[in-house]
Amino acid sequence: xxxxxxxxxxxxxxxxxxxxxxxxxxxxxxxxxxxxxxxxxxxxxxxxxxxxxxxxxxxxxxxxxxxxxxxxxxxxxxxxxxxxxxxxxxxxxxxxxxxxxxxxxxxxxxxxxxxxxxxxxxxxxxxxxxxxxxxxxxxxxxxxxxxxxxxxxxxxxxxxxxxxxxxxxxxxxxxxxxxxxxxxxxxxxxxxxxxxxxxxxxxxxxxxxxxxxxxxxxxxxxxxxxxxxxxxxxxxxxxxxxxxxxxxxxxxxxxxxxxxxxxxxxxxxxxxxxxxxxxxxxxxxxxxxxxxxxxxxxxxxxxxxxxxxxxxxxxxxxxxxxxxxxxxxxxxxxxxxxxxxxxxxxxxxxxxxxxxxxxxxxxxxxxxxxxxxxxxxxxxxxxxxxxxxxxxxxxxxxxxxxxxxxxxxxxxxxxxxxxxxxxxxxxxxxxxxxxxxxxxxxxxxxxxxxxxxxxxxxxxxxxxxxxxxxxxxxxxxxxx
Numbered sequence: 001x002x003x004x005x006x007x008x009x010x011x012x013x014x015x016x017x018x019x020x021x022x023x024x025x026x027x028x029x030x031x032x033x034x035x036x037x038x039x040x041x042x043x044x045x046x047x048x049x050x051x052x053x054x055x056x057x058x059x060x061x062x063x064x065x066x067x068x069x070x071x072x073x074x075x076x077x078x079x080x081x082x083x084x085x086x087x088x089x090x091x092x093x094x095x096x097x098x099x100x101x102x103x104x105x106x107x108x109x110x111x112x113x114x115x116x117x118x119x120x121x122x123x124x125x126x127x128x129x130x131x132x133x134x135x136x137x138x139x140x141x142x143x144x145x146x147x148x149x150x151x152x153x154x155x156x157x158x159x160x161x162x163x164x165x166x167x168x169x170x171x172x173x174x175x176x177x178x179x180x181x182x183x184x185x186x187x188x189x190x191x192x193x194x195x196x197x198x199x200x201x202x203x204x205x206x207x208x209x210x211x212x213x214x215x216x217x218x219x220x221x222x223x224x225x226x227x228x229x230x231x232x233x234x235x236x237x238x239x240x241x242x243x244x245x246x247x248x249x250x251x252x253x254x255x256x257x258x259x260x261x262x263x264x265x266x267x268x269x270x271x272x273x274x275x276x277x278x279x280x281x282x283x284x285x286x287x288x289x290x291x292x293x294x295x296x297x298x299x300x301x302x303x304x305x306x307x308x309x310x311x312x313x314x315x316x317x318x319x320x321x322x323x324x325x326x327x328x329x330x331x332x333x334x335x336x337x338x339x340x341x342x343x344x345x346x347x348x349x350x351x352x353x354x355x356x357x358x359x360x361x362x363x364x365x366x367x368x369x370x371x372x373x374x375x376x377x378x379x380x381x382x383x384x385x386x387x388x389x390x391x392x393x394x395x396x397x398x399x400x401x402x403x404x405x406x407x408x409x410x411x412x413x414x415x416x417x418x419x420x421x422x423x424x425x426x427x428x429x430x431x432x433x434x435x436x437x438x439x440x441x442x443x444x445x446x447x448x449x450x451x452x453x454x455x456x457x458x459x460x461x462x463x464x465x466x467x468x469x470x471x472x473x474x475x476x477x478x479x480x
Contacts, residue, residue, distance in 0.1 A: 012044045057075045059260055074122070090129050109127075116196075125142070208246075211302035212302075218299075245309060265284050343363045346360060395474035405464040408448060421449070423448065
């Protein structure tokens with residue numbers, strides 16, 4: 001694999017056959033071709049390499065949910081509390097290496113108390129399982145390249161005769177920091193197990209997890225749905241014991257060939273009803289544009305709660321229809337079937353400007369009965385609406401004739417049709433919020449009715465004589 005570095009074409013990676021011929025990364029392509037005339041050189045593709053590494057990391061989540069990338073070639077798994085499920089750390093590591101090797105990857109790994117120590121041992125002493133507290137001894141013989149410092153620092157350390165981690169461990173930290181910067185000290189602390197830097201998992205860590213592992217790959221879709229229903233019952237029990245309800249759920253299907261498929265579902269309100277949760281995933285799986293393909297079968301199916309809230313059990317009164325629960329269930333089913341961005345609701349905003357008075361948000365995030373209190377009180381039955389229930393996406397200009405500049409229109413022309421105004425109410429004056437710094441003109445809104453009984457919502461942009469000498473008129477909405 002070749003890439004351009006410092007205006008020269010250089011080898012980025014070589015296979016085993018090329019390494020046996022004396023080729024190595026960093027060698028110029030011209031030198032490599034001079035040594036091996038029939039060299040096959042392929043352009044490096046870092047984006048594809050990164051995507052493949054991420055796919056392998058997703059596959060590794062069958063062992064633990066906490067999986068992080070360590071580019072360009074590493075993956076870190078936090079197996080705290082997981083190793084006993086796989087007969088211990090050594091057996092777990094051997095199983096990982098064997099499964100990945102069977103898929104055609106050249107892989108080696110190690111276990112240590114910190115991520116940097118594990119990565120260094122995986123590269124320089126593969127297969128080692130360092131007991132807690134022994135990381136310093138395990139890495140003592142590793143070269144300083146294991147610290148992944150910049151080339152200049154590595155050359156300076158080699159010039160001083162500091163070739164291994166053990167050579168550096170006995171030196172005063174203050175002297176190292178003064179000479180090479182604080183980075184070498186932090187790296188040294190991490191690799192020897194004295195400190196550990198936080199790592200970011202590839203996917204958000206679940207709050208609760210339930211999973212099924214199969215002795216033989218399972219490829220029946222009906223069985224997979226039944227497994228999801230069983231896992232939903234397990235999670236419902238866990239959520240009930242903790243007094244919580246899930247808001248976001250994720251199902252992961254791990255195929256035996258390494259492919260991983262994730263399906264997520266959300267709810268409008270906290271949920272721990274197993275039947276509803278199973279039904280939600282039935283809708284999501286049925287609505288997938290790219291249906292699940294079991295391939296050679298699934299060997300792990302996992303259902304996770306990725307976000308939850310407190311949910312207190314309440315006793316509903318007899319004879320009262322559960323309208324809130326029914327509406328929440330409807331929102332969940334429609335969102336699962338059509339997609340969460342296709343089921344929207346309006347949320348009131350702190351603005352009197354009509355187009356900014358409400359915002360469209362996904363119903364599962366924005367819908368709540370408590371939010372209704374923030375809307376203006378509804379008009380009395382039979383009373384005229386103060387504003388149209390729906391507005392135009394953009395106010396449409398109209399030509400008007402008014403008796404006085406500040407008065408309502410006598411007639412107006414909209415979309416080439418002339419409307420004679422017989423009744424008018426207003427104005428309702430609305431100005432842009434001063435704190436937004438907007439220079440928008442003041443609006444005077446009028447509710448008008450023409451001879452045919454059609455009602456319109458018009459506004460005049462600009463105060464006559466103060467903001468403009470020729471105010472313009474716009475139609476913003478229609479009353480039903």
